[in-house]
Every structure is written in structure tokens, then in C-alpha cells.
Amino acid sequence: MVTRPGKVVIVGGSSAGLATAEALRRQGYEGRLTLLDAERHLPYDRPPLSKQVLTGAWEPSRTQLRSQEHLASLEAEFIRAEPAVMCDAVERAVTTATGRVVRGDALVIATGLRPRILPDQEELAGVHVMRTLDDALALRSDLAAGRRLVVVGEGVLGAEIAASARGMGVEVTLAGFGSVLLGSQVGGRVGGFLTRLHTERGTDLRLGVAVEALTGSGGRVCGVRLASGEVLRADTVVVAIGARPATEWLEGSGLALGDGVECDAYCRAAPGVYAVGDTASWHHEGLDRRLRLENRTNATEQAQAVAANLLGAERPYTPTPYFWTDQHDAKLQVHGLPTPAAETHIAEGDPAQGRFVAVYRENGEVTGVLGWNMPKQARLLRQKHLVGPRNGQPTTTVRSAP
């Protein structure tokens, strides 16, 4: 029998941290709860930042995850705008930038990601990243119809930003090292469909080419130089070349840091210390490999497992990975891990009609299911193909008290 903690400290108040707090209360935890957050804003949702917030379709307040009343009902201590700078995993003590020390019987690490940047990026005005609400608003204020945006990065975030900016009438060029958009997330075939879609909507693509440097004039960015020698002229640049787990504050903490906070199958990094969300690397027992997922669904699903394990459930976390992306009029649902090496088979619908479900197979085994404007059909095929000991359970399902 595991002793329930009397005080839980959650570091990071975004979707994963907040969902952990909520899941603890929902699962009957009545002890003390502290949420420590570097953000000055109330917890908000990130997926709309590169879409509805960037285009202005939503007011920023619409991204707020929970109302003040709901947050108050959690009966937690919220410490905002105070980044954690140091941690002692044995003492389960966290030091913040103001020198405050917060101790708990249990610690949950939910500090998310930090965008990768290019050399000299911070010295030039007009160069953006997209991680926080403030990032999205800053980029939005720098975009206007007729101006030239260069997006660096052909992954999900870069492609979404390019689509949003085109929708605003901005001239967009996207440069990326991969040969198609989202190639490493959805493979060459579907990536090819996306590449065509973006081209049809007027985005100028420079794929299969490395970005060498940003060029500036008078302290402001004016172009992006490619390895091919071409210089893309730009009024604004957004760099979306991936992110690193935000774990620098954990150096010297005693925790194992690899690609994120290294955890066991229960999302536990050390006795009484757990990690959740983008920053957590854990052993997925179903897939029998270490996994770290950067997606919104994992934040809330893993939170359910972490909360249950904090309360003694000893339940391995074995989700079926899932993310979605909206680009122009394409809504993609991606279940499982469709690796670029997998064979793609159109199981339903027709790519030419803009509606289909693709099933990915590797060595005869289904590794992923992707829907293009067919969310329900994709989910049904996921249930048919991706449920089993090798691919995890359909949900993390932690049965809680009614």
C-alpha cells in the first residue's frame, strides 16, 4: 500500500499540469496542492495559437482552459509568473526565480517545451517562435496582407502557421529540410498531398534544403539564406524547427535527463517525482520502447495516469498516440505512430475527393491510422486496428470514483 502524499507540487500550469491537478481532485485527492507556473496568463490552450489566435478568428480569452471559478474550486495554491530555476529531487524541493522554495511530498514536472532557435535569432527583430500566447500575439501584430513571411520548418507547426498566414493574405514562403510537408509525422504519401494543398493555396515552398542563416539590416530581419545560395526576402520570419524539453532547471536535481525527464512505465522519474506532458519521456510497455510525445492529447491522457499513480494505482501508461492538425480546409487525425518507413494504404475515401483514411503498415503490422477530413471513420479504423497489447489500450482509462 502506497501512502498518499499530503502535499503535491506541480511545476508547470499549462494543459498537462492543470489536468494533473484536476485529475487528482477528481480521483479523490484531498491533500494540499500547489501549481507553480512561469506563465503570467491563466492556463490557456496551445493548439489554437497557430490557427484561430494567429488569424484573429478567436479573441485570446477564448483559449483560456478554465474559468476563475473552476480554478478556485480546485482549492489549490496558484503561483504564477515564477519560473522554477532549481530542483532537489530527493527533498522534492523547487526553487523559483524569486528565491522562493516550494516543497512537496510529491512533485510533478510539467514544464513543457522550449522552441529551438537559429543562431543570431535573438539579435534580430521580426523573428518569431510560436509556443506561448504572447508569441502568437506578437507574430499576429507583425503580419499584414501583402507583407512577406518566411516560415522555417516543414513540420506541423510550420505548416499550420503558413496556412493561417495565407488565409490572412500574407505572402508566405516555407523552407524546410524535409522533402515534403510533415514527412516525418505522416510519411511521404500524405505529406505529398499536403505539399500540393499548400502549393495550390499559394504558399511558395522550398523543400529539401537546409536553412543556413538569417540575414538582417539595421537590427531587423530581412531574409533567410538557404544552403542552395538563395536568399528568401522577408519582412517577418517564424522559426518552427522543433523544440526541446524545458529541463534546464532540473540540471543537478538528481533526475535522469535524456530526451526529456526519463521516467519508468508509471511516469515516475524518482520516488515521489513524476513527469507529465511534452517533457516526460517514459517507457511505453505496449510498444516496449521509450516514448516522448509532443501533443495536446498526451497532456491530458498522461495526466490521468500520473494522478492515479500518485494515489497508488501502479498503472503503466500505454496510450495510443494521437494528434490532429488543421491546414486550409484539411483536418487531419493521426492515430498511432505512422512512421515514414511504413506502407500507406487508402482504406476508405479518395484523396482526389479530399476525404480519405490511410492505414500505415510496417512489417505487416498496422502502426498508424490517418484521417483526412474523415475523423469518425479514422477513429473507427483506429479501434479496429490499433487496440491490442502491442499498441496500447484505446484510452488510459483510469476508473475513478463516481
Added chain:
Amino acid sequence: MKITVDEEKCCGAGQCVLIAPEVFDQRDEDGIVVVLEPEPPHDQHALTREAAAVCPASAIQVHDTP
């Protein structure tokens, strides 16, 4: 318990259907959430709360009624 959903926020993940198939479904044409049981019976409350908690778009609201 009463459930409301924000169709504009719904991303069509179908996580809610995977967790609580007696309470939620998806539209065939665009995958948007359909509430089968706006006032779910007691034995569905825990699953409904979990579905709302896990929804990656925060599109499901659970309201407690006396």
C-alpha cells in the same frame, strides 16, 4: 449531471467516444461530437467526467445538477 459541448472547439478526436461510447458519438460527415445522453445516468458519470477531462480541445463541459 448535464453535458454541454462547444462544437466550434471540437477537433473530432473521438477520445470521448472511446471512453464513454454510451454518452458520446461523432457526426459521420465531419466527426464533430454528438451527445447521445445530455443527462447521463448515474453509472455513466465517472466515464463522462473522464471524457471531459481527456478531451484535447476542452470542448466538453460537465455541469453538476442537484
